[in-house]
Amino acid sequence: MEKRIRILVAKPGLDGHDRGAKVVAQALRDAGMEVIYTGLHQTIDQITNTAIQEDVDVIGLSIMSGAHLPICEKLTKEMKKKKIDDIMVVVGGVIPKRDIPKLQKIGIEGIFPGGTPFDESIRWIKEHLRPQS
Amino acid sequence: MGVAKYIKNEKDEVQEVILQSGIHIKPLYTQKDLEEIGFDPDKDLAPPGEYPFTRGIHPLGYRSREWTTRQYTGFGAPKETNERFKLMISHGQTGLNVAFDLPTQMGLDSDDPLAEGEVGRVGMAVDSLRDFEVAFQGIPLDRIGTGLTINAVASIMLAMFQATAEKYGFKKDRVSTTPQNDILKEMIGRGAWIFPVKPAVRLIGDTIEYSMKELPRTNPVSVCGYHIRESGCSPVQEIAYAFQIANTYIEEVLKRGHQIDDFVRGFTFNLNVFGNLWEQVAKFRAARKLWAINLKERYGAKESRSLLLRGIFGGGGYGMTKAQPENNIIRGAYYALAAALGGAQTTALCSFDEAYTIPTPRAALLSLRTFQILMEEIGLRDTVDPLAGSYFIETLTKQMEQKIIEEMKKIDEMGGMIKAVETGYVQKEVARQAYEFDKGVQKRELIKVGMNKYTEGEEMEVELHEYRQESVEEQIQRLREVKRERDNRKVVQLLKDLEKAARDEKNVMPYLLECCKAYATVGEMTKVFKEVYGEFKEPSIF
Numbered sequence: 255m256e257k258r259i260r261i262l263v264a265k266p267g268l269d270g271h272d273r274g275a276k277v278v279a280q281a282l283r284d285a286g287m288e289v290i291y292t293g294l295h296q297t298i299d300q301i302t303n304t305a306i307q308e309d310v311d312v313i314g315l316s317i318m319s320g321a322h323l324p325i326c327e328k329l330t331k332e333m334k335k336k337k338i339d340d341i342m343v344v345v346g347g348v349i350p351k352r353d354i355p356k357l358q359k360i361g362i363e364g365i366f367p368g369g370t371p372f373d374e375s376i377r378w379i380k381e382h383l384r385p386q387s
Numbered sequence: 388m389g390v391a392k393y394i395k396n397e398k399d400e401v402q403e404v405i406l407q408s409g410i411h412i413k414p415l416y417t418q419k420d421l422e423e424i425g426f427d428p429d430k431d432l433a434p435p436g437e438y439p440f441t442r443g444i445h446p447l448g449y450r451s452r453e454w455t456t457r458q459y460t461g462f463g464a465p466k467e468t469n470e471r472f473k474l475m476i477s478h479g480q481t482g483l484n485v486a487f488d489l490p491t492q493m494g495l496d497s498d499d500p501l502a503e504g505e506v507g508r509v510g511m512a513v514d515s516l517r518d519f520e521v522a523f524q525g526i527p528l529d530r531i532g533t534g535l536t537i538n539a540v541a542s543i544m545l546a547m548f549q550a551t552a553e554k555y556g557f558k559k560d561r562v563s564t565t566p567q568n569d570i571l572k573e574m575i576g577r578g579a580w581i582f583p584v585k586p587a588v589r590l591i592g593d594t595i596e597y598s599m600k601e602l603p604r605t606n607p608v609s610v611c612g613y614h615i616r617e618s619g620c621s622p623v624q625e626i627a628y629a630f631q632i633a634n635t636y637i638e639e640v641l642k643r644g645h646q647i648d649d650f651v652r653g654f655t656f657n658l659n660v661f662g663n664l665w666e667q668v669a670k671f672r673a674a675r676k677l678w679a680i681n682l683k684e685r686y687g688a689k690e691s692r693s694l695l696l697r698g699i700f701g702g703g704g705y706g707m708t709k710a711q712p713e714n715n716i717i718r719g720a721y722y723a724l725a726a727a728l729g730g731a732q733t734t735a736l737c738s739f740d741e742a743y744t745i746p747t748p749r750a751a752l753l754s755l756r757t758f759q760i761l762m763e764e765i766g767l768r769d770t771v772d773p774l775a776g777s778y779f780i781e782t783l784t785k786q787m788e789q790k791i792i793e794e795m796k797k798i799d800e801m802g803g804m805i806k807a808v809e810t811g812y813v814q815k816e817v818a819r820q821a822y823e824f825d826k827g828v829q830k831r832e833l834i835k836v837g838m839n840k841y842t843e844g845e846e847m848e849v850e851l852h853e854y855r856q857e858s859v860e861e862q863i864q865r866l867r868e869v870k871r872e873r874d875n876r877k878v879v880q881l882l883k884d885l886e887k888a889a890r891d892e893k894n895v896m897p898y899l900l901e902c903c904k905a906y907a908t909v910g911e912m913t914k915v916f917k918e919v920y921g922e923f924k925e926p927s928i929f
Contacts, residue, residue: 268489268505270578273618276818277825279929293925294578295493297501319489320744320854324504350743350851368742369709369838371829 259383261312264292264301266325274346274368275316281372282314287379298328302336310341311383317347323356330361342383346370390833391663406666407824408623410786416778424785428776431676431785435771438683439676441784443730444695448771449762453481454726455733456758457534457699461486461511462745464858464865465522468511472526474748480755483526484534484735486510487544492579494540494913497862506859509745510536513544514866515906519551528552532563534609534699534733539581541568542590543912546899549602553904563604565655568594571632572611574808574923575817576618581913584805586920590895592639597896599650606655608636609699615813616659617705619821622666623787626674627794628813629656630681631804637686648690651682656698660722660729661706668774669783671700671729676784677791700731707737711837712847715739716753723757727767728774734758745852811926818928866908873906881905882915889919 263279265272272294283289290308292301305313317325322345333339344364345357357365363382366375391412394403404412413420433439436446445451458475460483461468472483487510490502496514497506506512511522523533528551537544545566552562570587573580580587591608598607612629620628633654640650658674660667678696682688703722707715719736726734736754738746746754761767774780798807807813827833834840885898902912 265578268493268495268501268579269509270573270580272578273576273818273821276928277619277822280818280822281826283929289929291927291929293927319505320508321504348742352851367709372826373829 259287259312259379260290260308260310261287261314261379262290262292262301262305262308262310263314263316264296264304265294265316266296266298266301266329267317267319267321268295269317269319269321270294271318272316274318278314278316278346278372278375282376285372285376298325298332301329302332302338305341306336306338312342312344312379315343315345315347317345317349320348322347322349323353323360326357326360326362342379344375344379346375390835391666392827392832393834406663407621408666408787408790409621410666410783410790412665412783416782418778420778420782424782426781426785431781432775438691438694439679440695441672441676442772442775444675444697444732445771448730449727449768450771453762453768454731454758455482455532456480456755457482457484457532457733457735458738458746458751458754459484459486459536459735460751461488462509462852463507463511463855464862465511465513465518467855467858469522469524469526471748471751472522475751475755476526476531478752478755479759482532482534482733485522485536487535487537488512489579491909492537492539494543494581494909494916496908496910497859497866499910506862508854512859512862513547514862514908514910515869516547516550516554516903517865517869517906518862519547520554523551523555528555528557529561532565535564535566538567538570538573538577538579539587540909540913541566542594542896543899543903543909545594545598545602545605545607546896546903549900550903559601560603562602563606564602565606565609566594567611567657568608569611569632569657571635571804571808572614572629574925575628575813576614577611580923582916582920583923584809586916587923588635588639588805589892590916591636592643593894593896595636595640595650595653596643596645596894598653599645601896606653606697608633608653609655609657610636611657613657613659613702615817617702619817619819619824621820622659622662622670623790624794624816624820625659626670626677626787626791627798628804629658630674630678630791631795631798631807634681634685635804641686647682647686647688648693651686651688651693652690652695655732656696657702658698658700659702659705660700660725661703661718664721664725665780665783666787667725668728669780669787671731672772672780672784673788673791675730677788697732699733699735700726700729701733701735702737704737704741707739707742708835708838709742710835710842711844712739712742712849714837715742716757719754720757720761723761724767727761730772740849743849743851747850747852749850809926811928814926815928869906869908878902878905878907878911882907882911885912886915886919889916
């Protein structure tokens with residue numbers, strides 16, 4: 255049997271708009287993944303520690319405040335430091351098109367702006383994880 | 388979004404219409420429907436301005452007074468926000484609605500490491516009184532009412548507002564402000580909470596008690612069904628939850644020995660407008676009636692003005708789409724129509740570009756023009772509650788009313804809203820509905836034009852609001868200056884006094900006012916509260 259994908263759904267920073275995170279968490283679970291939800295107001299340190307403790311395959315960030323660039327930069331740096339940069343990172347939320355290349359440069363692989371159908375992001379995660387496992 | 392479910396047959400005829408509140412709409416309504424549901428024009432309606440106020444809180448509606456327009460505004464440093472305030476006022480806006488950045492909402496100063504990347508981003512940064520002085524410079528605070536979209540630290544901002552008004556020479560009984568100050572809805576839907584439920588509710592009690600005596604024109608609480616609806620609940624739950632939250636705050640003040648008629652007129656509501664047009668209008672009419680009954684029967688309010696549901700009906704954020712953003716201009720117009728037909732006292736709209744950015748001046752002005760067209764061109768001021776007496780609207784209003792009562796009962800049976808939030812019941816219910824709803828949209832059972840139907844066409848480029856890194860540096864610079872120039876010994880003493888007042892469970896407002904006047908920072912005052920009260924822990928709902 256295929257190993258179930260473990261994904262950490264995280265709300266970094268101060269933004270508390272968690273409708274998207276909670277909806278996506280339910281969709282990922284219905285797609286057969288094991289979902290761990292961090293709750294609100296998480297620091298990058300807390301998120302990376304949870305990722306290690308929970309031994310996740312994917313970290314999914316939900317960011318609505320517009321601060322996705324500084325937050326993602328901080329996260330990837332911290333992941334390198336903690337030597338967990340093999341974990342896949344995906345981001346959803348209010349992400350303007352012009353920031354997508356910048357996020358890719360930071361090393362974010364999956365970018366799902368608000369309104370992305372669940373199926374699309376789920377398929378993307380499954381396809382891109384497969385080669386490693 | 389909030390559209391109804393339409394079931395069609397093979398000939399494309401609509402067979403069933405199911406509203407989000409679960410009510411099935413019939414193809415035709417007649418007198419018989421009113422009889423069946425037990426509609427009694429004397430009991431259910433009465434003239435506008437009379438109990439139970441279904442038809443409105445004023446006898447003449449918008450004839451006597453147009454609504455107040457109050458677009459949500461604030462970004463970057465206070466100076467930029469002040470300029471935008473003045474721009475909107477010069478174009479005929481009649482109220483202000485201040486957006487604060489996330490660090491301010493979370494009680495952090497701009498130089499706090501946790502604030503990095505967020506200063507001035509989604510609203511104005513406020514660290515000390517100096518910032519309010521800049522933001523409100525040249526604003527006639529005795530003529531323009533000011534909404535403050537702040538919750539966890541609303542008590543601090545209310546004190547800050549009073550200190551600013553005083554500084555600019557406005558009498559405290561002449562200025563009018565509406566801090567949002569609804570922490571329970573933050574715990575359900577918007578997430579800007581800091582302290583645990585009970586002390587957070589006590590702080591709200593303090594602001595109400597204080598305003599009653601010191602700031603008579605202030606509306607100390609704006610109870611928000613709005614954000615709970617944005618987070619996923621139905622229009623029926625929006626009202627039911629808002630009322631049960633309001634009841635929690637009422638009980639907090641009653642237990643201090645005050646009379647209901649002495650404070651409840653300071654309550655206002657912030658309600659949402661997106662969704663099925665008829666359902667929204669019926670929702671507002673039913674809500675007005677139930678609020679009056681709630682006050683009279685549950686709490687024994689006697690004065691007529693205690694029974695009035697006054698509110699800002701507007702926003703509509705979740706109804707707007709990222710796809711084909713120009714369509715949001717049209718949606719906004721219909722949402723504003725729903726607010727007007729529902730008898731809103733105040734309105735505001737999410738601008739068409741808000742799925743992308745802080746509204747540009749052009750987008751904010753389009754929202755303002757939408758209101759002006761409704762009121763000054765197409766006839767929404769002509770007559771009060773124009774839909775009254777319609778077989779359909781009156782039936783639907785009664786149906787909404789019954790469903791709201793059922794939903795309120797569930798919370799009562801649970802032991803009230805504090806319990807329902809502490810255990811995560813409401814959060815879970817809201818998240819479940821949000822998921823069901825989004826699935827419905829993705830499966831195209833619920834239609835959103837331009838998003839899941841009629842999606843072809845060119846994509847519009849939206850002009851983005853520029854986030855200015857320089858204004859962050861200016862902000863931190865100003866904070867340093869303030870700390871250098873103020874009497875630091877005095878600040879330390881005042882913060883100690885505040886801490887003692889909080890520990891002794893005294894009303895903290897007079898202490899906050901003194902702290903603000905001495906230029907203590909939002910971060911410093913919040914830190915005191917955190918030490919005394921601790922911090923909220925979210926219940927796990929998954």
